Amino acid sequence: MEEVVVLIVGAGPAGLATAACLSQLSIPYVIVERENCSASLWRYRTYDCLMLHLAKEFCELPHMPFPVDAPTYIPKNMFIKYMDDYIEHFNIQPKYLTRVESSTYDSDGKFWSIMARDMANGITVNFKTKFLVVASGANSVENIPLIPGLQDFPGEAIHSSCYKAGKSYSGRNMLVVGSGNSGMEIAYDLASHGANTSIVIRSPLHIMTKELIRLGMTLAHHLPLKLVDNILVMMANFIFKDLSRHGITRPKIGPMVLKSETGRSAVIDVGNFGLIKKGIIKVQGRVTDIKGNIVQFEHGNESSFDEIVFATGYKSTANIANFFNHFQK
Numbered sequence: 001m002e003e004v005v006v007l008i009v010g011a012g013p014a015g016l017a018t019a020a021c022l023s024q025l026s027i028p029y030v031i032v033e034r035e036n037c038s039a040s041l042w043r044y045r046t047y048d049c050l051m052l053h054l055a056k057e058f059c060e061l062p063h064m065p066f067p068v069d070a071p072t073y074i075p076k077n078m079f080i081k082y083m084d085d086y087i088e089h090f091n092i093q094p095k096y097l098t099r100v101e102s103s104t105y106d107s108d109g110k111f112w113s114i115m116a117r118d119m120a121n122g123i124t125v126n127f128k129t130k131f132l133v134v135a136s137g138a139n140s141v142e143n144i145p146l147i148p149g150l151q152d153f154p155g156e157a158i159h160s161s162c163y164k165a166g167k168s169y170s171g172r173n174m175l176v177v178g179s180g181n182s183g184m185e186i187a188y189d190l191a192s193h194g195a196n197t198s199i200v201i202r203s204p205l206h207i208m209t210k211e212l213i214r215l216g217m218t219l220a221h222h223l224p225l226k227l228v229d230n231i232l233v234m235m236a237n238f239i240f241k242d243l244s245r246h247g248i249t250r251p252k253i254g255p256m257v258l259k260s261e262t263g264r265s266a267v268i269d270v271g272n273f274g275l276i277k278k279g280i281i282k283v284q285g286r287v288t289d290i291k292g293n294i295v296q297f298e299h300g301n302e303s304s305f306d307e308i309v310f311a312t313g314y315k316s317t318a319n320i321a322n323f324f325n326h327f328q329k
Helices: 013-024 040-044 076-089 181-192 210-219 225-240 255-262 272-277 319-324
Strands: 002-009 029-032 098-106 111-118 123-134 156-159 173-177 196-200 281-284 287-291 294-297 302-304 307-310
Touching: 002 013, 013 029, 013 076, 029 098, 040 076, 173 181, 173 302, 181 196, 181 272, 181 281, 181 307, 210 225, 210 255, 225 255, 272 281
Parallel strands: 002 029, 002 123, 156 307, 173 196, 173 307, 196 281
Antiparallel strands: 098 111, 111 123, 287 294, 294 302
């Protein structure tokens, strides 16, 4: 039994930030990570062209700003290097390949008993800790919707976490299901590399530029969110005009309030809406059925595709429930 003051589960940005803050206060901790590296989501499950959607001042981890000469919007590889530098700077030493399997809280002694497994050698590791910080994230289990006929689709059907770059899909007929930021950026990447690209947009969405979101987040410190939303929507309408004839409508709730109340983010334009207006990226409605390589959409539209990329997000995992499944009140 290893006794620690704080046990941090997960060596992603949140776990690393927690470790750095604890070290600044000279509070002992141990950080465990089930993967073989820190920030595995960023390293292994993101596409190559990804950039942070928010300006760097909103994405810095505690006690260590980005370099002064860093671009306003940080590319994926630069953000990974920043986290590596962060680990070195604060001498964070995660126990990699260590998976938490159960947790029990002793209400009398006011401590947690954690059972973990060293995946490299199969040895069980037990921790006794006063504080447990779960920083394992929500993006663990890919969500691919159940669509009739998908199991018989002859081409490749992947989740966006497996997508890397569009250059290998040049000339292919590609369908992207999902119109959040990942879906839109993947569609743009595919179209930019010569793929015949369609994207499924099922729900109203807010289209914003990165500069508008940066403005909104700055104004939100000084003005009510509804007033900020009025400003953002007015400016976005001026920039993008009416996109309803392209199959895109805005939600009734403004982007900042929508994010605050539902967690749904505005879609950041990286050039994809210009391609939609030109018809280079085709907008489709909800998928109703798949027959061979023919995908059928609502309103009777159908088309053939070579591959499908599901940018449909992640399921709400049971990570937290697993940690607290033995919690004794």
